Amino acid sequence: MDRRHLLKLLGTATAFAGWTPLQLEALLKPGGTRSIDVAFFTDAQREAVTAFCDLIIPTTDTPGAVETGVVEYIELMVSEWFDDGERERFMRGLTHFEEHTQSMTGTSFALAPEVRQVAILKGLEAEANSLRDADPDAEEEFFHQARGLVLHGYYTSEVGMKDEQMFIERPMFYEGDVPLIELIRTGGDR
Amino acid sequence: MGKREEYDAIVVGSGMSGGWAAKEITERGLRTIVLEAGGLVTPDDYVMDVYPWDLKYRGRRERAVQSLQRPIQSTCYACDAWSEKFFVRDDENPYTTAEGTDFSWIRGRQVGGRSIMWGRHVYRWSDLDFEASLKDGHGVDWPIRYADIEPWYDHVERFIGVTGQAEGLAQLPDMQFLPPMTLNCQEQVARDRLTQAYGGERLITIGRCAVLTQPHNGRAACHYCGTCERGCSTHSYFSSLAATLPAVVDKWGIPALRIHCEWSDNERKMLQEMSVQAAEMLDAVGARDVVSFVEDNPPGLTIHEMGTARMASDSETSVLNGWNQAWDVPNLFMTDGACMASSANQNPSITYMALTARAVNHAVDLMDRGEL
Numbered sequence: 001m002d003r004r005h006l007l008k009l010l011g012t013a014t015a016f017a018g019w020t021p022l023q024l025e026a027l028l029k030p031g032g033t034r035s036i037d038v039a040f041f042t043d044a045q046r047e048a049v050t051a052f053c054d055l056i057i058p059t060t061d062t063p064g065a066v067e068t069g070v071v072e073y074i075e076l077m078v079s080e081w082f083d084d085g086e087r088e089r090f091m092r093g094l095t096h097f098e099e100h101t102q103s104m105t106g107t108s109f110a111l112a113p114e115v116r117q118v119a120i121l122k123g124l125e126a127e128a129n130s131l132r133d134a135d136p137d138a139e140e141e142f143f144h145q146a147r148g149l150v151l152h153g154y155y156t157s158e159v160g161m162k163d164e165q166m167f168i169e170r171p172m173f174y175e176g177d178v179p180l181i182e183l184i185r186t187g188g189d190r
Numbered sequence: 191m192g193k194r195e196e197y198d199a200i201v202v203g204s205g206m207s208g209g210w211a212a213k214e215i216t217e218r219g220l221r222t223i224v225l226e227a228g229g230l231v232t233p234d235d236y237v238m239d240v241y242p243w244d245l246k247y248r249g250r251r252e253r254a255v256q257s258l259q260r261p262i263q264s265t266c267y268a269c270d271a272w273s274e275k276f277f278v279r280d281d282e283n284p285y286t287t288a289e290g291t292d293f294s295w296i297r298g299r300q301v302g303g304r305s306i307m308w309g310r311h312v313y314r315w316s317d318l319d320f321e322a323s324l325k326d327g328h329g330v331d332w333p334i335r336y337a338d339i340e341p342w343y344d345h346v347e348r349f350i351g352v353t354g355q356a357e358g359l360a361q362l363p364d365m366q367f368l369p370p371m372t373l374n375c376q377e378q379v380a381r382d383r384l385t386q387a388y389g390g391e392r393l394i395t396i397g398r399c400a401v402l403t404q405p406h407n408g409r410a411a412c413h414y415c416g417t418c419e420r421g422c423s424t425h426s427y428f429s430s431l432a433a434t435l436p437a438v439v440d441k442w443g444i445p446a447l448r449i450h451c452e453w454s455d456n457e458r459k460m461l462q463e464m465s466v467q468a469a470e471m472l473d474a475v476g477a478r479d480v481v482s483f484v485e486d487n488p489p490g491l492t493i494h495e496m497g498t499a500r501m502a503s504d505s506e507t508s509v510l511n512g513w514n515q516a517w518d519v520p521n522l523f524m525t526d527g528a529c530m531a532s533s534a535n536q537n538p539s540i541t542y543m544a545l546t547a548r549a550v551n552h553a554v555d556l557m558d559r560g561e562l
């Protein structure tokens with residue numbers, strides 16, 4: 001995003017209310033690298049992201065997204081790995097997400113009752129899906145960005161790969177045609 | 191300056207072709223040096239055992255660095271956070287293309303060349319391919335036929351180890367096969383249905399790969415970790431490093447190329463037709479909601495670059511004779527893809543290897559007879 005575009009947005013919208021100087025600086029400095037040692041999200045933003053993660057992959061009898069470090073992973077990816085456009089979209093989406101929750105529930109997403117949280121996410125998902133269906137080439141909406149990060153973060157974590165998937169230690173094997181029931185019984189060991 | 195060394199043969203490059211040249215020449219007892227522009231690859235460079243959670247962005251590459259260092263290489267499917275070090279840095283290895291054209295030149299600069307991260311698929315050419323340019327009237331006729339290269343395919347395959355299923359097909363001659371990997375249950379159903387739908391005229395067969403399904407020539411069988419582009423510490427797929435190289439290394443610099451290459455109408459039409467045929471076959475095996483598409487990739491991205499110093503039986507229309515020997519410089523043999531008089535749908539490296547082994551043995555025969 002270029003400086004002029006950003007200033008125009010700043011002048012015309014309240015989209016950046018509540019952003020930290022670091023976040024604004026990140027937008028103003030295309031390609032500038034940020035150290036991950038510095039927190040990128042505000043506490044409120046991190047709480048919202050944490051609650052989001054917890055609903056997408058909750059803790060059950062196995063660890064959920066929050067316990068496997070997905071929140072930290074999202075903060076890293078948004079602050080460092082995302083390009084300027086993606087980062088802007090994510091942060092604007094997050095702001096909108098919080099404002100929307102406030103207007104619907106009178107409280108933050110993290111503090112809203114679970115039924116309301118689920119309803120809000122469902123609404124967001126439907127909206128994002130219909131935008132994507134209307135234009136498959138359109139840039140990813142906040143909901144899809146955030147959910148994608150949760151899934152990628154979780155299933156590339158050690159717990160996500162080893163406990164949640166049929167992870168087979170090396171040496172592995174290949175048999176093209178094995179009855180599924182046999183695999184399930186042996187947990188992939190042959 | 192140290193002591194002056196003399197060699198009977200100089201091999202330039204230690205990739206797929208250079209590795210074979212070095213192996214064949216040294217086996218014939220010649221003093222050989224391999225000149226290699228890239229550095230050594232050590233077992234520590236193999237990263238098949240590194241998991242996503244060990245990497246900062248969990249296997250996603252740092253994009254700012256990538257767009258600076260490998261904007262072209264990173265368009266290759268195999269160039270990821272693990273394997274990118276096996277691909278050249280574009281900023282350090284520039285080339286230009288003719289105006290208005292594009293060419294994705296995917297390269298590896300290290301001992302072993304691109305045999306380190308190749309896709310390992312190997313298919314013989316047949317006379318359908320060696321006669322194609324003659325029949326189509328494109329370019330020049332190949333100076334060789336299948337019979338000339340067949341024993342060299344045998345020779346190379348016995349050494350490298352190839353898994354696949356013998357099918358007796360005219361267009362994809364059977365190879366010296368190790369046991370095939372099995373088709374999975376869906377593929378078996380698709381194979382049966384396709385055979386039926388096309389009355390045996392079309393066939394699904396398991397991929398033919400330079401991967402060991404059993405121990406072979408001192409190399410271990412594959413253990414199916416599936417991340418071959420990152421290197422294979424058990425040497426279960428063929429690479430120069432694992433199999434052919436006696437390993438001598440040197441450094442060299444080269445002038446930058448200007449590449450002229452464009453798709454023609456013919457290629458575009460073939461692409462369209464492939465997409466139609468693929469959709470028809472999926473339909474015939476019972477697939478539903480088939481979506482067909484054509485990817486418009488720039489030339490080069492398939493990494494099967496061929497030609498520029500083609501072989502033919504006539505020095506007027508070619509650079510090399512039918513033994514890969516330069517018409518103008520009799521002691522120069524070019525055995526990589528540059529020699530190809532036409533391309534085919536098969537992945538080409540097994541043919542480069544067979545041509546290399548054939549050319550080297552011919553050259554040494556000439557030397558033995560005092561004719562070179």
Ligand SMILES: Cc1cc2nc3c(=O)[nH]c(=O)nc-3n(C[C@H](O)[C@H](O)[C@H](O)COP(=O)(O)OP(=O)(O)OC[C@H]3O[C@@H](n4cnc5c(N)ncnc54)[C@H](O)[C@@H]3O)c2cc1C
Nearest residue numbers: 203205206207227299303304308309310311526537538539
């Ligand atoms: C991701 C990927 C997948 C592929 N999949 C397949 C496949 O499935 N099947 C298939 O048949 N082919 C495949 N290929 C193509 C295959 O790798 C090449 O066809 C093959 O490696 C070409 O062999 P070569 O010896 O000509 O070149 P390379 O293997 O590229 O070797 C060239 C060597 O020369 C060195 N060199 C370059 N310049 C100089 C110089 N001036 N002086 C000294 N040394 C120099 C380089 O460092 C390198 O080591 C794939 C390639 C890639 C990258």
Ligand code: SF4
Nearest residue numbers: 412413415416418422
């Ligand atoms: S050849 Fe087999 S063992 Fe080697 S990297 Fe590939 S899958 Fe793993």
